[in-house]
Amino acid sequence: MSFQKEINRRRTFGIISHPDAGKTTLTEKLLLFGGAIQEAGAVKSNKIKKGATSDFMEIERQRGISVATSVLAFEYNGTKINILDTPGHKDFAEDTFRTLTAVDSVIVVIDVAKGVEEQTEKLVEVCRMRNIPMIVFINKLDREGKDAFDLLDEVEQKLNLKVVPLSFPIGMGYEFKGIYNLWEKNINLFSGDSRRNIEETIEISDLSSPDLDKLVGEKSANTLRDEIELVDGIYPDFDKEEYLNGNQQPVFFGSALNNFGVRELLDCFVEIAPKPRPKQSEERLINPDEKNFTGFVFKIHANMDPNHRDRLAFIKIVSGTFERNKPYLHVRHGKKLKFSSPNAFFAEKKEIVDISYPGDIVGLHDTGNFKIGDTLTEGETINYKGIPSFSPEHFRYINNADPLKSKQLYKGIDQLMDEGVAQLFTLELNGRKVIGTVGALQYEVIQYRLEHEYGAKCSYENLNVHKACWVEAEDDKSEEYKEFLRVKQRYLAKDKQGQLVFLADSAFSLQMTQQTYPSIKFHFTSEF
Ligand code: G4P
Numbered sequence: 001m002s003f004q005k006e007i008n009r010r011r012t013f014g015i016i017s018h019p020d021a022g023k024t025t026l027t028e029k030l031l032l033f034g035g036a037i038q039e040a041g042a043v044k045s046n047k048i049k050k051g052a053t054s055d056f057m058e059i060e061r062q063r064g065i066s067v068a069t070s071v072l073a074f075e076y077n078g079t080k081i082n083i084l085d086t087p088g089h090k091d092f093a094e095d096t097f098r099t100l101t102a103v104d105s106v107i108v109v110i111d112v113a114k115g116v117e118e119q120t121e122k123l124v125e126v127c128r129m130r131n132i133p134m135i136v137f138i139n140k141l142d143r144e145g146k147d148a149f150d151l152l153d154e155v156e157q158k159l160n161l162k163v164v165p166l167s168f169p170i171g172m173g174y175e176f177k178g179i180y181n182l183w184e185k186n187i188n189l190f191s192g193d194s195r196r197n198i199e200e201t202i203e204i205s206d207l208s209s210p211d212l213d214k215l216v217g218e219k220s221a222n223t224l225r226d227e228i229e230l231v232d233g234i235y236p237d238f239d240k241e242e243y244l245n246g247n248q249q250p251v252f253f254g255s256a257l258n259n260f261g262v263r264e265l266l267d268c269f270v271e272i273a274p275k276p277r278p279k280q281s282e283e284r285l286i287n288p289d290e291k292n293f294t295g296f297v298f299k300i301h302a303n304m305d306p307n308h309r310d311r312l313a314f315i316k317i318v319s320g321t322f323e324r325n326k327p328y329l330h331v332r333h334g335k336k337l338k339f340s341s342p343n344a345f346f347a348e349k350k351e352i353v354d355i356s357y358p359g360d361i362v363g364l365h366d367t368g369n370f371k372i373g374d375t376l377t378e379g380e381t382i383n384y385k386g387i388p389s390f391s392p393e394h395f396r397y398i399n400n401a402d403p404l405k406s407k408q409l410y411k412g413i414d415q416l417m418d419e420g421v422a423q424l425f426t427l428e429l430n431g432r433k434v435i436g437t438v439g440a441l442q443y444e445v446i447q448y449r450l451e452h453e454y455g456a457k458c459s460y461e462n463l464n465v466h467k468a469c470w471v472e473a474e475d476d477k478s479e480e481y482k483e484f485l486r487v488k489q490r491y492l493a494k495d496k497q498g499q500l501v502f503l504a505d506s507a508f509s510l511q512m513t514q515q516t517y518p519s520i521k522f523h524f525t526s527e528f
Contacts, residue, residue: 010359017109018117034074071345091439094244102316112145132247144173190372269421276359293320371418388527392436401457469522
């Protein structure tokens with residue numbers, strides 16, 4: 001197959017949702033359609049149920065064995081589909097944000113009863129800012145939920161999207177009869193039998209046909225006719241370009257658990273979802289069909305087995321082909337590296353591959369060369385943008401609890417930060433180290449991993465910080481800036497990249513500081 005055809009047939013995407021909306025279930029059903037797994041229950045949920053460290057460790061341990069859960073690849077009707085796993089738990093939101101830099105589109109799963117939830121709002125906002133094409137899947141139609149029109153309104157308002165329903169439910173919950181597919185103009189009747197793999201659909205090209213009454217009963221048929229008329233009146237026609245530009249979001253209804261409405265979603269997805277897209281680097285825009293390979297690290301997965309302390313760096317291929325044993329430039333280090341066993345991921349296994357194409361993800365064994373955001377090329381100096389850090393929510397001093405192991409501690413901290421587990425800030429005043437995280441859970445994880453993987457012990461001390469603000473000076477030679485540096489010295493720190501950060505202890509002090517030093521900008525993200 002030609003290089004161009006290989007690119008055109010790839011779809012790399014992520015599924016985002018609030019925990020419990022049905023992401024794992026949907027993923028599993030998609031894999032079933034692709035024939036990538038044989039039975040339901042094969043995909044391990046990455047959910048942290050009790051919110052406990054032991055839970056997280058157990059998940060990580062299982063993943064260590066089957067890292068494949070980070071990327072699930074399968075073939076469907078000649079399309080190569082790569083699903084990137086995105087943790088739903090809010091404490092791991094950073095991980096999800098970073099993964100979103102490697103997807104070409106997303107599917108948003110919403111629970112029909114709960115509607116738009118908090119995590120969905122945050123994640124969709126990130127996708128909207130990046131104009132990532134989104135398809136919405138409203139799940140659990142077999143249960144009593146919100147009225148379809150109310151829900152579509154809610155999605156538009158809370159998520160700030162422009163929706164276009166491409167399927168519409170016939171009834172709901174106990175009365176749920178099936179789905180009318182506006183995209184294919186047919187009806188899929190619900191039998192509530194979750195063991196069914198492939199559903200039968202019935203062509204209904206004309207909704208006024210009496211066949212419809214026979215299929216779903218007169219009452220439901222009339223309601224559907226009214227509703228579809230309303231849909232036609234309220235919502236614009238689907239426009240693929242608008243979808244691809246992030247201006248319009250098609251919506252599907254279904255029940256992942258019952259494998260209902262999933263095929264419709266998948267068939268439409270394969271047809272409309274974008275092939276690998278060009279990516280902006282600091283130097284220039286890179287097109288997937290360029291001959292030379294470029295790619296970037298968006299995730300690093302540690303091996304949790306202390307006897308094998310290697311890590312797996314996940315690279316998204318942006319352009320060209322990635323070939324085994326060929327030397328590539330590690331741009332940040334300025335040196336060439338060769339990889340003898342790049343891994344590709346399938347639903348239940350990983351395999352060494354000789355060649356990978358744009359849109360694919362390869363896992364490279366790493367002994368500490370990589371950190372998140374690193375770029376690999378064939379020689380050109382390219383730095384991919386857009387793996388930002390956001391201000392953490394929690395801040396604590398980290399102290400060495402075993403003075404004989406300080407070397408191990410610092411190495412451990414360094415590597416965990418490269419993996420993106422948390423952020424490190426070093427105070428300007430006294431060099432003390434501060435760990436910033438999104439959730440409290442990460443502190444336990446760091447402590448556990450330092451001890452078990454590096455043989456080091458740490459303790460924490462609370463630090464009152466409201467937000468970390470990356471500092472941008474209009475003129476770093478100005479008297480105002482010098483005064484700021486002097487007066488606020490005890491609140492200043494460097495992040496791991498050496499960028500200056502102001503650790504504001506309250507919203508009020510941030511506001512006052514901003515007023516006193518108007519020529520300085522304070523950003524809540526490292527990317528500005
Ligand atoms: P997540 O990955 O988004 O967190 O959600 P997950 O797929 O794990 O689904 C969360 C719960 O919702 C699961 O039940 C799952 O069985 C259920 N679910 C998913 N899709 C549907 C659906 O279409 N209809 C109904 N009625 N339920 C659905 P659980 O009891 O939390 O887990 P389990 O013990 O059944 O695995």
